Amino acid sequence: MTSAPTPPAHRRQRCGLRCQVGLLVLALGLLTLWAMAQPLGDWHIPRVHYLPLHTLMELASVLVAFLVFATVWHTPAREVSGSLVLLALALAASGWLDIFHALSFRDMPVFITPSSSEKSIAFWLVARAWVALSLLAYSLWPGQPPMRKSSRHVLLFGACVLVLMISWGVIFHEHALPDTFVPGSGLTPFKVGVERAITAVLALAAWRLWRRSGQTRSLSQVLLFAATMLLLYGEIFLTRYALSNDLQNMLGHLFKVLAYLVIYWGLMVVTVRRPYQALADQTQALQNANDTLRAQALALDSTVTPVGVFDAQGHVVWRNRASRELLPPGSLPNQDPLNLFELPAITDATVAQAMRQSLDQGKAWSGVVPVIDGAGRHRQVRRVVTPLSGPNGEAQGYVSVSEDVTDSLQAQSRYQRVLETALDGFCVLDANGRLLEANQALANMSGYSTAELVGKPIRELDASTEPSGFRARSEHVMAHGHDLFATRHRHKRGHDYPVEVSITRDPHNGHFYAFVRDTSERDQAHADQRELERQLQQAQKMQALGQLTGGIAHDFNNILTAVLGYATLALDRLVPDKQSKLARYLGEVVAASERGRELIAKLLLFTRTQATADAAMIAPTQVLHEVLAMLKPSIPPGVVIGTRVDDTSALRIHPGELHQVLVNLILNARDAIGPSGHIDIHLHQVVVTEPMLCAASHEAFAGPFLALDVCDSGGGIPPADLPRLFEPFFTTKGVGKGTGLGLAMVQGILRRAGAYVSVQSRQGGGTCFRLYFPLVTAALPPCAAAPVPPVRADGAGQLVWVLDDQPAVGRYLHELLVGEGYRVEVFDTPQRLLEALPGQGHGVVALLTDLTMPGMDGLELAGQVHRRLPALPIFLCTGHGEGLDAADLAARGIRQVFRKPLDNRALLRALADRLAHPTLNRASQRRATDRLTGGE
Numbered sequence: 001m002t003s004a005p006t007p008p009a010h011r012r013q014r015c016g017l018r019c020q021v022g023l024l025v026l027a028l029g030l031l032t033l034w035a036m037a038q039p040l041g042d043w044h045i046p047r048v049h050y051l052p053l054h055t056l057m058e059l060a061s062v063l064v065a066f067l068v069f070a071t072v073w074h075t076p077a078r079e080v081s082g083s084l085v086l087l088a089l090a091l092a093a094s095g096w097l098d099i100f101h102a103l104s105f106r107d108m109p110v111f112i113t114p115s116s117s118e119k120s121i122a123f124w125l126v127a128r129a130w131v132a133l134s135l136l137a138y139s140l141w142p143g144q145p146p147m148r149k150s151s152r153h154v155l156l157f158g159a160c161v162l163v164l165m166i167s168w169g170v171i172f173h174e175h176a177l178p179d180t181f182v183p184g185s186g187l188t189p190f191k192v193g194v195e196r197a198i199t200a201v202l203a204l205a206a207w208r209l210w211r212r213s214g215q216t217r218s219l220s221q222v223l224l225f226a227a228t229m230l231l232l233y234g235e236i237f238l239t240r241y242a243l244s245n246d247l248q249n250m251l252g253h254l255f256k257v258l259a260y261l262v263i264y265w266g267l268m269v270v271t272v273r274r275p276y277q278a279l280a281d282q283t284q285a286l287q288n289a290n291d292t293l294r295a296q297a298l299a300l301d302s303t304v305t306p307v308g309v310f311d312a313q314g315h316v317v318w319r320n321r322a323s324r325e326l327l328p329p330g331s332l333p334n335q336d337p338l339n340l341f342e343l344p345a346i347t348d349a350t351v352a353q354a355m356r357q358s359l360d361q362g363k364a365w366s367g368v369v370p371v372i373d374g375a376g377r378h379r380q381v382r383r384v385v386t387p388l389s390g391p392n393g394e395a396q397g398y399v400s401v402s403e404d405v406t407d408s409l410q411a412q413s414r415y416q417r418v419l420e421t422a423l424d425g426f427c428v429l430d431a432n433g434r435l436l437e438a439n440q441a442l443a444n445m446s447g448y449s450t451a452e453l454v455g456k457p458i459r460e461l462d463a464s465t466e467p468s469g470f471r472a473r474s475e476h477v478m479a480h481g482h483d484l485f486a487t488r489h490r491h492k493r494g495h496d497y498p499v500e501v502s503i504t505r506d507p508h509n510g511h512f513y514a515f516v517r518d519t520s521e522r523d524q525a526h527a528d529q530r531e532l533e534r535q536l537q538q539a540q541k542m543q544a545l546g547q548l549t550g551g552i553a554h555d556f557n558n559i560l561t562a563v564l565g566y567a568t569l570a571l572d573r574l575v576p577d578k579q580s581k582l583a584r585y586l587g588e589v590v591a592a593s594e595r596g597r598e599l600i601a602k603l604l605l606f607t608r609t610q611a612t613a614d615a616a617m618i619a620p621t622q623v624l625h626e627v628l629a630m631l632k633p634s635i636p637p638g639v640v641i642g643t644r645v646d647d648t649s650a651l652r653i654h655p656g657e658l659h660q661v662l663v664n665l666i667l668n669a670r671d672a673i674g675p676s677g678h679i680d681i682h683l684h685q686v687v688v689t690e691p692m693l694c695a696a697s698h699e700a701f702a703g704p705f706l707a708l709d710v711c712d713s714g715g716g717i718p719p720a721d722l723p724r725l726f727e728p729f730f731t732t733k734g735v736g737k738g739t740g741l742g743l744a745m746v747q748g749i750l751r752r753a754g755a756y757v758s759v760q761s762r763q764g765g766g767t768c769f770r771l772y773f774p775l776v777t778a779a780l781p782p783c784a785a786a787p788v789p790p791v792r793a794d795g796a797g798q799l800v801w802v803l804d805d806q807p808a809v810g811r812y813l814h815e816l817l818v819g820e821g822y823r824v825e826v827f828d829t830p831q832r833l834l835e836a837l838p839g840q841g842h843g844v845v846a847l848l849t850d851l852t853m854p855g856m857d858g859l860e861l862a863g864q865v866h867r868r869l870p871a872l873p874i875f876l877c878t879g880h881g882e883g884l885d886a887a888d889l890a891a892r893g894i895r896q897v898f899r900k901p902l903d904n905r906a907l908l909r910a911l912a913d914r915l916a917h918p919t920l921n922r923a924s925q926r927r928a929t930d931r932l933t934g935g936e
Contacts (some may be wrong), residue, residue, distance in 0.1 A: 025229045049766065051105065057253035058102040064260035065095035068267055077152065082144035083137070085152055089159045090134030091263065096163050097127035100170070121427070122170045122177050125194050128235070132201040135228050139208035195821050202232040223266030230259035271513045306381075306402040312395050314340035326451040327405065328374040334413050340385070340400060344372040358422060359387050368405065423498075425516035433458045433470040436511065445499075445518050447492030463490040476513065477505045486519070508531045509740065557879030557900035562808035564593035566902045569815060593901065616649045617776060620658060620683060627662040634667070637785070638676030641666075645741065646684035649706050650776050657749045664742040665769055672714030672767060682709040687770070692735075694756040696726040696747040701756045704775050711768035717761040725759060798845040798915060803861070804877070805853045813848060816904050817911075830856040837868060844872060845915060848907075851878035859892060866893030873914045877902060 036061070065364065069092035072080055101123035102108070147155070178190045198457045207229040213221035234255030300307060306327075308319035316338040316768065327344055329337070338345055341352045347370045359366040366384040374381050375866060382405045388397040419426050425442030427435050446453065446461060458470050464487050467765045482504040488496045503514040558785065567589040573652040575583045628641065651658070669679045686707045691700040726747040750757055754774050761767035800822045804810045810826040817824045827833040847865060851858040862874045874893045878884075879900040889897065896910050 025226055033613070048757065051108065053250065054105065054253070055102050055108075057250065057257060058098050060262050061253070061257045062095040062098050064257065065091040068260065068264050069095070069262070070094075071267055073152075073156075077149055078146050080120075082147045082151075082178065083142050083157065085147055086144075087134050087138050087263075088267070089155055090130055090262070092462055093163050094127040094131045094158045097123045097130070097166065098604075100167055101127060104170075111912070113679065117169050117175065118177055118179070121191065123167075125191070125198075126166055126170075128198050129194065129201075132198045132205065133233065135224070135231075136201050136205040136208070138224070139205045139212065139228075142212060172456070199232065199235045202228055202235060206232060214860055220266040223262050227259040227262035227266065230255045230262060234259065297536065301411075306404075307402045308338075308340075308402075310340045310398045310400060314342070314398070316491060317397065323402070326373055326379075326402070327371065340398060342597075346370070347372060347378070356383060359385060361844045362387055362389065362393065362395070367410075379404055380409055425518075426514065427514050429451070429458060429470075429512040429514065431474070431510045431512075433474070442516055443625050445497075445516065446489060461489050463488040463496045472503075477503055477512065481505070481807060489516070531735055558804075558806045558809055560593055560596050560901035562806075562812045564590060565809075565812040565816060565904055567593060568904055569812075569819065573819060587681075596901075617652055618655050618658065620651050620706075620773075621645055621648060623655055623658045623789065624662060624681065624683070627659055627666065631663065633667055635670055636675050639673055642678060642680045644680070644682045644684075646682070647706060651706065651773050652776050653749075653753045653755075657753070661746050661749050661771070662710075664746055668742065669712035669767075673712050674714070677713040677715075680709070680711045682711075683707070684709075685775070686772070692758060695722070696743075696750060696757050699756070701727040701772065705756075705774055707771035708771040708773065709768060710771075711766060713766045716763045716765055717759070717767055718763070722759060722761065726757075740893060749778070796821055797823055799825065799843050799913070800826055801827065801833065801844050802845045803827045803847070803849040805829065805850060805855075805857075809850070814901075820908055822911075829853070830861045833861070834864060837865065844869070846911060847872060847874045848911075849874065849876060851876055859888070859894075862892040866891075875907075875910070 016309070023908065045149050056412050072088035073085055075444045090221070091183045104119040104123060179188045206225055209225035209228055211223055213225055233254040236252075303320065304322050306320065306323035306325075308323045309317045311317055319338070327338055340346075341356055346352045346355075351367065351369050352706065355365045355367070355369075364384065364386045366382070368380055368382050371381050383400060383402045385398050385400045387395045388399060390396045405928050411414060419439040422439060422441050425445050426437075426439045427442055428437040430436055435453050435458065438450050440450060441498050443450045443453060448456070462469055469487075473483055473485070484500070484502050486498065486500050489499050490496055498519045500519050501514055502517075503512055505512050548885075550705055567586050571583060571586040571590060577583060624643065624645075628643070646696045666681075673679070684707055685704065687704045688702045691702045693700055726743045746757070747775055750771065756772040758770045758772070760770070800817055802810055802824055803815070804812045804813065804826075805828055807828065810828060814826050816825045825836075833849075847862075847863055849858045853861075858876050858878070862876065865872060865874060870893065872893065873895045876889070876897045877900055878897065884897065898910075
């Protein structure tokens, strides 16, 4: 009783029914156990009532058994498995044996021979054993194939013969039957053993059916399991020998009737419900197929592709709406005169003849045919005609599928025109990399004509060195669908040029379609952009180095102030013998400190970015002559310096800074030449027509300039060192021969002056530095009068306040000023000085303060002190005075600015000068401040 695959909904329904049947069987089992535990020994039915009741119960089970057999027997053989037929025959045979059992029951009328318990029990045991064994056999082999009718009749005949033989043996040979009941002794071991064996067989069959119902999800398997369990419960009632009574016997017979009814239900599922369900499924499938065909017909009629069916002569049989719209039918009602091989379906007789010949040979024909539509317009239609062959291969008709390609052909024509006017090159390649098509842009790009390009292998255009370039690219395109890459192509004249290629593949014909773009201009633009980015990075790097250098210089200035100051004080005040070793030692300390101050000055000069405050119009020739006169002792006798001045224009630059630039370049040239050679200095005007890059700032510049050339005949600069010449701390000189700050300082000066520099050098051919200064058309200013020397005065107990956050600097200034006769009070924070100002400020004659301090800088402090004591002279000390405005200094009461490390003599002289002339007018204050902030 196997089941075909079922839909998920039916499967879930059967799974739920299996659980319900299992729970019901379990409940009946518990009820059976409860009933078996009750004291039912006194429940006896009178014989007069028990006999008809027993007979009725047996006849009910026989009736159900015969119904099962009749249902299976009259079901078509192909719908019932062989296992089910055997089970039905077993139930029918057991029905006959149950009839004989009821007729042979004690106190029943004579049936052939007198009734007896032995005959009745024998029929009963055989019937129960037969059913149990048939259920076990079914549980073991449920899926036997259906039997033919002849086999079924043979089995039926055999079953009838076997029943007759059993009946004949039990009725006529009662004395040969095993004893089942001995009066006075009870049941025999034979009867007990047979019934327990029947119980065990039923239990095994139930277990097998339960497992199979879980594996197959079959409803019939579940019902047969329930029936087997009911028979098992009935056997339990019928085999309770210790407390046997009439009620138990009736319950056993009742379970048997119920079991047969459940078997009948299960067989009905297989023999009746399943065929009807299959018929319903087939009906639904047929309806679905009809719906699908109807939908396909509607879709075919609604499709925009013209489709027609024609007979063997070419006359139309059926065509869809799109075909009727393309070629409308004639004016006659119910008549469509369209013919596949005539107007208006085709206007070219040659094409019609070729189509007819191909179809007569049984081959499909495809091609483009000209037609005339309903509006009288000529159209181009791509048509595929397939012959419909009969059983003998003769043509019975044709199916035509058309497509209006008029617009696509026009688009293809436009596509050809677009490709011919495109700026990018276009080509079509076959699977071997040979050009099948090329536009004019690719021809112009490569130098070949379009005729020369067609048929040429792409490897002759590709300038890359990859041995299998196209093969690798084609594999990548086939794997990913497209590719975009950059390569180089070779021009017909032999030179290479960069290109960008976008390539894709048509899987239908295997051709590759490629667009080729010449990227020469774009690559040049990218190179220019990268150069600008490099210039920006260089500027940022130099800015960062300037900030770092400025911070280091500021801190180092404070250290040098204490070292140089204490060394000078010790040398001046504590060493009377200036020729002693201590004097020489202190002199070395002072000299080293002075060199450190010069180094810090160079660092600060490098960090300055604003134009010099006192940059003025100067004559560069005058500065050049001063520098040459100063350096003459430092130039070896074998080095010849030649000067040439072709232009005497003025420059806007601080003379001291131009002086430093010339000194650095000339000394570098001297070091590069060695003991003999020549240095050429040339001052002239140049015009830069093409933009150049400054070797220092890497900025582009062009236009007219006043050029200053400093060239030498040395060994030249290695090419790898040229980009780093103007970096701070970079030097090509040996260890101890250079700080690497000379050209870095030159860079800072040129940046502030708005000038540029270029370097030309070759190994063994010398080096030439050319400075480009902006031209200035204004006239040179007149020479200023020399300043009047200040009046000298010594301290006489005046109170001077000193503010510096560095204790070493504060102690040095205290020592310096006290030694000159002043009273000094030192403060280490601005807050402490401001707190002391209300009580002691009126006795102070001067304030000496640092610029950079935590919490409050010297300018803010000077402003607050000046508002309270406007007449108090304030002196500012700083290691980095760039950006100080003279007007702002004067407004805050600052009389003079001193650079760190401090020059103690200049400080004492300025302090004495201010104390001796406390009423200097505002103009003289501004001139002094301008002079000191400009670069002392």
